[in-house]
Amino acid sequence: xxxxxxxxxxxxxxxxxxxAASATARPPxxxxxxxxxxxxxxxxxxxxxxxxxxxxxxxxxxxxSIYRYTxxxxxxxxxxxxYVLREVAIEMTGRHWPTWQHYVRHLAHAVRRTxxxxxxxxxxxxxxxxxxxxxxxxLCDLGLVEGLLSTLHRAGLSDVESVxxxxxxxxxxxxxxxxxxxxxxxxxxxxxxxxxxxxxxxPVIQRLREDVVDREDQIQFDRELGAxxxxxxxxxxxxxxxxRHGTAPPTTWEGQA
Amino acid sequence: MTTDAPASxxxxxxxxxxxxxxxxxxxxxDTHGVQALTMxxxxxxxxxxxxSIYRYVxxxxxLLEAVVSxxxxxxxxxxxxxxxxxxxxxxxxxxxxxxxxxxxxxxVFPLIATKHPAAPWLRPPLRSVELVEDLxxxxxxxxxxxxxxxxxxxxxxxxxxxxxxLHCAAHGVHTGPMEEPLDEGEADKDGGxxxxxxxxxxxxxxxxxxxxxxxxxxxxxxxxxSLLDRIEMTLSH
Numbered sequence: 087x088x089x090x091x092x093x094x095x096x097x098x099x100x101x102x103x104x105x106a107a108s109a110t111a112r113p114p115x116x117x118x119x120x121x122x123x124x125x126x127x128x129x130x131x132x133x134x135x136x137x138x139x140x141x142x143x144x145x146x147x148x149x150x151s152i153y154r155y156t157x158x159x160x161x162x163x164x165x166x167x168x169y170v171l172r173e174v175a176i177e178m179t180g181r182h183w184p185t186w187q188h189y190v191r192h193l194a195h196a197v198r199r200t201x202x203x204x205x206x207x208x209x210x211x212x213x214x215x216x217x218x219x220x221x222x223x224x225l226c227d228l229g230l231v232e233g234l235l236s237t238l239h240r241a242g243l244s245d246v247e248s249v250x251x252x253x254x255x256x257x258x259x260x261x262x263x264x265x266x267x268x269x270x271x272x273x274x275x276x277x278x279x280x281x282x283x284x285x286x287x288x289p290v291i292q293r294l295r296e297d298v299v300d301r302e303d304q305i306q307f308d309r310e311l312g313a314x315x316x317x318x319x320x321x322x323x324x325x326x327x328x329x330r331h332g333t334a335p336p337t338t339w340e341g342q343a
Numbered sequence: 344m345t346t347d348a349p350a351s352x353x354x355x356x357x358x359x360x361x362x363x364x365x366x367x368x369x370x371x372x373d374t375h376g377v378q379a380l381t382m383x384x385x386x387x388x389x390x391x392x393x394x395s396i397y398r399y400v401x402x403x404x405x406l407l408e409a410v411v412s413x414x415x416x417x418x419x420x421x422x423x424x425x426x427x428x429x430x431x432x433x434x435x436x437x438x439x440x441x442x443x444x445x446x447x448x449x450x451v452f453p454l455i456a457t458k459h460p461a462a463p464w465l466r467p468p469l470r471s472v473e474l475v476e477d478l479x480x481x482x483x484x485x486x487x488x489x490x491x492x493x494x495x496x497x498x499x500x501x502x503x504x505x506x507x508x509l510h511c512a513a514h515g516v517h518t519g520p521m522e523e524p525l526d527e528g529e530a531d532k533d534g535g536x537x538x539x540x541x542x543x544x545x546x547x548x549x550x551x552x553x554x555x556x557x558x559x560x561x562x563x564x565x566x567x568x569s570l571l572d573r574i575e576m577t578l579s580h
Contacts, residue, residue, distance in 0.1 A: 212508065213453055219513050220555040232544035239546055249553045253509075253562055261505020265466050265497075268458050306497060317569045 115147065117155045121169045124162055125204065133163060133210040167211050171227035174200055178233050186241035187315055190255060193234060194311050197224055197259055198266075205267035212264050222256040224263065251318050258314050266303050359391060361399045365413050368406055372451045376515070377407070411454050411470060414444050419477035430485040431571050437478065438503065438567050441468060445507040449515035456508055466500035468507065487578070495574050502570050510559040 123145055127136055138159060142149035156162040174196045183189040201208040201224070212223050225231055231252065238248040367389050372380050382403060386393035400406045418440050426432035445452040445468075455468045462472065469475050475496070482492045541548055 213456075220551065222509050223512060228541060228544045228547055232547045235546040235550055245550055245553055249550055252554070253558065254566065257505035257509055257562065257566065258501075259505070260508055261501035261503070264456070264504055264508070265501050268463070268466075310498060310501070313569070313573050 115145070115151070115155065117165070118169075120145075120152065120155045120162070121165050124166050125169065125207065128163075128166065128207050128210075129204055132206045136163065163210065166207060168227060170200055170204055170207060171224075171230055175227060175229040175233055178230070183237065186238050186243065186251075187319070189234070189237045190251065190318070191311065191315065193225075193230075194255065194259060198263060198307060201263040201267050202270065205270035208263060208267050212260055222253065222260075224259055225252065225256050254314060254318060258310065262307060262310060266307070359389065359395060359399060361409070362413075364389070364396055364399055364406070365409050368410055369413070369448065369451060372410075373448055374450075376450050377454060380407075382406075407454055408460075410451065414448065414451070414455065415471045415474060418474055427481070430482060430487070431575075433481050433485075434499065434571060434574075435567065438499075438563075441503055442507060442510075442563060445510055446514075449511040452507060452511045453515070456504055466497065466504075468503050469496075469500055491574075491577060494577065498570060498573070502566060506559070506563050506566055510563075513557065513559065 120141075124136060124141060127141055127144055131140075136159065138149040138152050142152055145152075152162075156165065174193070177196050178189070178193060183192070208224065211226065218226075221228070221231060225234065234252060234255075235248050238251055239245075243251065364385070368380060368385055371385055371388055375384075380403070382393040382396050385406075386396055389396070396406075400409060418437075421440055422433065422436040426436040444455065452468070455470055457467060457470075459465045459467070459470050465472065465475060469478065478496060478499075479492055482495060483489075487495065547554070
């Protein structure tokens with residue numbers, strides 16, 4: 087609390103068209119500036135640590151005045167999530183994608199970058215409940231989902247196939263990135279459950295532990311993304327009539343409602 | 344010790360033991376979510392003072408840890424031995440045992456998805472040394488190299504985590520503070536924003552029924568099969 091994180095100083099590769107962000111070094115406060123400051127605070131201290139009082143201290147304002155811009159802490163964190171996902175959405179729009187696979191790959195990497203930049207926020211996103219349970223973490227921003235689904239649609243995937251891709255991609259990203267961000271999130275040591283004895287480790291596990299630490303996460307991510315893409319190719323193969331599946335009927339989920 | 348006085352004797356408070364407390368905590372969280380659990384509420388549920396719970400568990404964190412251990416405990420022994428003759432069968436059986444926990448306790452499962460405080464390098468949801476040890480030993484017995492074991496372990500954990508957490512998100516108790524009504528796209532406050540954007544998201548709006556369908560079991564099977572295929576490929580190389 088004595089060292090307030092001055093938000094605007096840490097130059098974030100903010101999305102283009104975000105002119106306001108550069109001007110936030112000093113008040114006037116705005117909802118946007120508040121969101122950016124909160125993001126910085128979360129990056130440094132974790133979501134759990136964010137309180138209106140501390141945020142106020144970091145910004146040099148009364149906690150009460152923050153309520154002018156947001157109804158409460160929950161909504162503020164929600165807005166930070168939306169802000170970060172919107173940056174991804176912006177990155178994805180207005181480009182040309184030769185195939186939907188290019189789009190999905192790029193999206194996966196963009197989400198990964200975001201997760202690595204904001205590990206604490208990402209971990210929060212993964213656990214938080216949203217108003218709309220059918221939007222799946224981490225692709226839980228309407229704009230982002232619309233971009234993905236409409237791209238798949240234009241590429242000729244059926245509705246069912248598109249949703250399938252969305253589901254497989256979210257499960258992949260969530261599992262992978264949660265594990266990847268585990269060591270990076272500030273305060274992740276505290277979020278663990280305290281009070282257990284360190285287990286005595288068998289030699290096999292000891293070895294594993296050393297192995298695991300050495301692994302290149304990026305390589306692993308790429309490899310598994312590659313495998314996922316291959317699986318998704320199969321999902322949509324009939325739509326491209328590549329004949330890979332011979333006479334297999336167009337992929338549909340049985341019992342389609 | 345041997346013959347308990349019948350419960351009718353209300354002067355004598357109900358006997359507690361640690362297991363009973365853990366079970367009650369799971370029940371409570373199944374209904375109300377993890378956040379809602381406090382020692383006081385749990386005491387009320389058990390009909391005892393919060394203080395008397397502390398005689399068995401040092402605190403809330405330790406209680407949650409005990410819950411996780413309890414849910415994962417003995418999982419390797421529960422696997423169908425017929426299936427586990429092959430490594431594929433073993434992974435299948437193992438996956439379904441873990442999934443069962445998520446399905447039966449969607450509100451509690453996210454706890455298992457947290458990092459182990461004493462062994463942060465254990466990848467959730469395989470959050471106990473016992474589980475990981477069993478996995479590693481079995482794969483090694485099936486002639487996996489160390490590298491293949493580690494790769495499988497990593498791929499397997501991220502598969503389980505991603506798929507099962509999404510299942511829990513769809514089925515778990517609302518864990519956050521309950522002030523705001525759960526409302527799909529028509530909520531108040533910043534919900535106005537969500538509403539506006541749903542109008543701007545015609546594809547999402549059109550596919551919403553499909554998106555809202557529960558396919559988690561089927562997805563789980565498909566993704567698991569593909570994972571097995573993938574491991575198999577790396578083995579043959």
